[in-house]
Amino acid sequence: MSLRSRLGRARSAFAGQLRGVRSGSTVDPAAWNALEEALILADIGVTTSADILSAVRSRADDEAVDEPHIVLDLLKAEITSRLGTADRSLARGGAPSVWLFVGVNGVGKTTTVGKLGRMEVGSGTSVVLAAGDTFRAAAADQLALWGERVGAPVVRGAEGADPSSVIFDAVEHAAAIGADLVLADTAGRVHTQGNLMDELSKVRRVAEKGAGTVTETLLVIDATTGQNGLVQARRFVEAADVTGVVLTKLDGSARGGIVVAVQEDLGIPVKMVGVGEGPDDLISFVPTEFVDALFDIDADIDAGMVE
Amino acid sequence: MFEGLASRFEGILRRARSRGRLGPEDVEDLLREIRLALLEADVHLDVVKVFLERIRERALGAELSGVLNPGQQVVKIVLEELTLILGGETMRFTYASKPPTVVLLAGLQGSGKTTTAAKLARWFKTRGRNPMLVGADLQRPAAVAQLETLGERIGVPVFSQPTDPIAVSEAGLAEAARLGRDVVIFDTAGRLAIDDDLMDEVGGISSAVQPDHTLLVVDSMMGQDAVNVAVAFHERLSLDAVVLTKLDGDARGGAALSVREVVGCPIAFASTGEGLEDLDVFHPDRMASRILGMGDVETLIEQVETTYDREQAEEATARMLEGRFTLDDFLDQVQQLRKMGPLSSVMKMVPGMSQQMGDVDEALDEGRVDRLEGMINSMTPAERIDPGLIDGSRRARIAAGSGTQPSDVTQLVKQFREMRKMMKKMGGKAPGGRSSNRRGKGRKSRGSGPARPPAPDKPAKPGLSLPGLGGAVEGSGTDRLGSWPID
Numbered sequence: 001m002s003l004r005s006r007l008g009r010a011r012s013a014f015a016g017q018l019r020g021v022r023s024g025s026t027v028d029p030a031a032w033n034a035l036e037e038a039l040i041l042a043d044i045g046v047t048t049s050a051d052i053l054s055a056v057r058s059r060a061d062d063e064a065v066d067e068p069h070i071v072l073d074l075l076k077a078e079i080t081s082r083l084g085t086a087d088r089s090l091a092r093g094g095a096p097s098v099w100l101f102v103g104v105n106g107v108g109k110t111t112t113v114g115k116l117g118r119m120e121v122g123s124g125t126s127v128v129l130a131a132g133d134t135f136r137a138a139a140a141d142q143l144a145l146w147g148e149r150v151g152a153p154v155v156r157g158a159e160g161a162d163p164s165s166v167i168f169d170a171v172e173h174a175a176a177i178g179a180d181l182v183l184a185d186t187a188g189r190v191h192t193q194g195n196l197m198d199e200l201s202k203v204r205r206v207a208e209k210g211a212g213t214v215t216e217t218l219l220v221i222d223a224t225t226g227q228n229g230l231v232q233a234r235r236f237v238e239a240a241d242v243t244g245v246v247l248t249k250l251d252g253s254a255r256g257g258i259v260v261a262v263q264e265d266l267g268i269p270v271k272m273v274g275v276g277e278g279p280d281d282l283i284s285f286v287p288t289e290f291v292d293a294l295f296d297i298d299a300d301i302d303a304g305m306v307e
Numbered sequence: 308m309f310e311g312l313a314s315r316f317e318g319i320l321r322r323a324r325s326r327g328r329l330g331p332e333d334v335e336d337l338l339r340e341i342r343l344a345l346l347e348a349d350v351h352l353d354v355v356k357v358f359l360e361r362i363r364e365r366a367l368g369a370e371l372s373g374v375l376n377p378g379q380q381v382v383k384i385v386l387e388e389l390t391l392i393l394g395g396e397t398m399r400f401t402y403a404s405k406p407p408t409v410v411l412l413a414g415l416q417g418s419g420k421t422t423t424a425a426k427l428a429r430w431f432k433t434r435g436r437n438p439m440l441v442g443a444d445l446q447r448p449a450a451v452a453q454l455e456t457l458g459e460r461i462g463v464p465v466f467s468q469p470t471d472p473i474a475v476s477e478a479g480l481a482e483a484a485r486l487g488r489d490v491v492i493f494d495t496a497g498r499l500a501i502d503d504d505l506m507d508e509v510g511g512i513s514s515a516v517q518p519d520h521t522l523l524v525v526d527s528m529m530g531q532d533a534v535n536v537a538v539a540f541h542e543r544l545s546l547d548a549v550v551l552t553k554l555d556g557d558a559r560g561g562a563a564l565s566v567r568e569v570v571g572c573p574i575a576f577a578s579t580g581e582g583l584e585d586l587d588v589f590h591p592d593r594m595a596s597r598i599l600g601m602g603d604v605e606t607l608i609e610q611v612e613t614t615y616d617r618e619q620a621e622e623a624t625a626r627m628l629e630g631r632f633t634l635d636d637f638l639d640q641v642q643q644l645r646k647m648g649p650l651s652s653v654m655k656m657v658p659g660m661s662q663q664m665g666d667v668d669e670a671l672d673e674g675r676v677d678r679l680e681g682m683i684n685s686m687t688p689a690e691r692i693d694p695g696l697i698d699g700s701r702r703a704r705i706a707a708g709s710g711t712q713p714s715d716v717t718q719l720v721k722q723f724r725e726m727r728k729m730m731k732k733m734g735g736k737a738p739g740g741r742s743s744n745r746r747g748k749g750r751k752s753r754g755s756g757p758a759r760p761p762a763p764d765k766p767a768k769p770g771l772s773l774p775g776l777g778g779a780v781e782g783s784g785t786d787r788l789g790s791w792p793i794d
Binding site for chain 2: 037040041042043045046047104105106107108114135136137138139141142144145146159190191192193222224225226227228229231232249251252253254255257258277
């Protein structure tokens with residue numbers, strides 16, 4: 001199922017702005033303004049939006065076009081190109097490989113670990129889940145339930161245990177049973193807490209002390225996140241050498257535009273997208289699909305929400 | 308990346324000053340900066356538009372004519388309007404005349420409902436109530452286990468059963484009545500506002516338990532979508548108030564403003580940390596400064612005022628600014644700071660400081676403060692006033708007396724000297740109107756009543772000094788506040 005059809009329902013407000021632009025005969029100043037507002041409403045941010053639009057404007061001028069549908073296509077192409085062409089596959093190669101999941105509180109790290117565990121087990125990878133969130137009450141229980149659900153062993157420590165040692169134990173366990181992959185959950189942390197951010201670099205170091213290699217550090221970002229997402233990403237990149245972003249909760253009415261700025265500013269590609277509560281609702285990120293969904297003017301009509 | 312509004316204004320105002328007046332075009336420039344600041348703070352676009360209209364009217368109206376410092380006046384207008392939207396006054400929580408008071412929490416996934424439920428329970432408990440928690444989130448794996456663990460930690464009973472959310476809520480309410488609990492808090496599953504089935508479900512819970520207070524839990528990091536979410540929940544549940552979570556980060560929290568303006572219900576509580584005690588009654592005026600990037604100076608001042616003897620503070624400040632600050636003053640202030648709670652949480656309230664918390668944590672870890680106290684206590688009174696007296700043999704004596712190394716003493720003296728130099732410089736640079744007389748007036752005017760929006764003639768706040776923690780904080784003017792570096 002494409003991202004577009006999964007997201008149909010949530011896009012009406014944004015689409016309304018764009019429909020207005022498309023129904024005009026030319027893209028006049030008011031229409032440019034409406035486009036800017038549409039981008040801001042998608043949480044792309046004022047600065048990035050202005051930047052995108054000025055690029056589109058100068059291309060439209062160069063090519064002497066002002067038909068709304070062509071300008072919209074230029075805009076789509078511009079955002080798609082800003083999302084980069086990086087390799088979005090998840091890197092393997094360790095014995096075992098370790099994928100660390102980091103992010104602020106409540107973005108969906110544990111759920112992402114569970115869903116990704118399901119995908120990997122489903123495709124024949126032998127997976128160990130590491131309950132590295134030793135802070136949040138019952139976080140390990142939550143992951144243990146996922147482990148049961150997806151059929152993967154879960155290594156956990158006591159509440160308040162050192163997350164590094166829990167993850168280290170999981171790597172050792174994976175090596176001992178010949179598993180390929182360790183998915184390591186970590187506690188949510190607000191990026192302004194220096195000591196907790198330092199803890200992440202330690203987690204990473206210790207995870208590689210034994211047989212394992214950290215081949216991915218994935219920053220989980222909630223699609224509802226506003227402009228603070230960029231600051232978050234910057235701090236996590238500094239602390240933990242982030243290799244990719246998982247954008248969660250994109251099935252709501254939020255559009256996750258902050259990832260455009262994250263990609264552009266920090267060069268960190270989005271690799272996966274969470275689009276629902278079901279265990280299979282984690283899919284690969286495809287920029288054209290994301291942008292199509294962002295600009296899907298008729299989404300609400302597809303979904304039967306004719307006004 | 309964010310700048311405080313005042314620093315954004317600087318260029319425009321310098322230009323206006325050179326022309327000797329603030330013209331309509333300058334006001335438009337200022338408004339553009341305000342728009343940018345608000346949007347970067349995640350205030351909803353539509354709310355920004357309405358807001359700018361109000362500011363434009365006031366700024367172009369009579370208010371700026373004959374004003375000595377029009378830029379400051381504009382900042383003040385913006386702050387006032389923001390505070391007005393945010394609710395003006397701190398909300399007072401009311402209890403049902405016939406207990407139990409029923410509180411229902413709802414919100415998106417990951418907004419912090421379960422943690423907030425436990426924090427609220429603790430909040431009620433510390434106010435002499437007998438709360439109970441009901442775990443009605445049967446969706447997220449182990450959500451009930453999380454609530455049970457938290458309940459145990461704060462000594463509040465938790466009720467749940469693996470039936471369905473509505474049945475468990477009804478049973479929970481009955482259980483609360485049976486046990487004679489006077490406040491019962493319902494934690495519900497996170498849900499998307501566009502998920503009709505789940506929205507129906509929470510509607511069902513609401514009809515079943517008839518809440519006195521329905522609280523929407525909103526993540527302060529939320530972007531433009533906060534309004535859609537709040538409207539959808541409001542339509543279904545008729546919200547009474549909002550709890551704003553994760554304010555311990557550096558998100559500006561413009562969502563709070565949007566939700567308040569669009570849905571109209573007040574923000575009752577703000578969650579400011581991971582500890583279960585980190586829940587505060589929401590202060591609209593402080594949030595206004597935060598959205599504009601001015602730091603939460605009010606909260607800091609209030610905490611200092613409640614724990615710090617005012618006369619002492621004033622004396623120390625005056626001495627400090629004149630460069631007469633002694634090691635005794637320094638020790639005294641470090642001790643006062645410790646009374647206010649963990650130093651890192653105090654420091655986070657200083658504008659521009661949350662970015663540098665790593666350094667501060669290191670500089671002020673409690674062990675170091677202990678050593679510092681030890682060293683100063685091992686000095687003679689004369690040495691405390693004039694550290695220049697400390698030579699090699701005195702240094703050895705102080706180190707021996709405090710269980711430290713002579714190099715630690717050298718380090719302390721050096722840091723203290725630099726600090727004193729810096730303080731003196733700041734004192735010299737301070738603008739006029741900082742006499743102790745004015746500060747005194749400011750303090751007297753601060754009642755113990757609820758927070759209120761700044762009145763146009765609001766006197767200066769008392770000066771507040773934090774030696775060794777990066778400088779002095781002065782709450783006496785928006786220009787001054789805005790000059791703090793904001794990342």
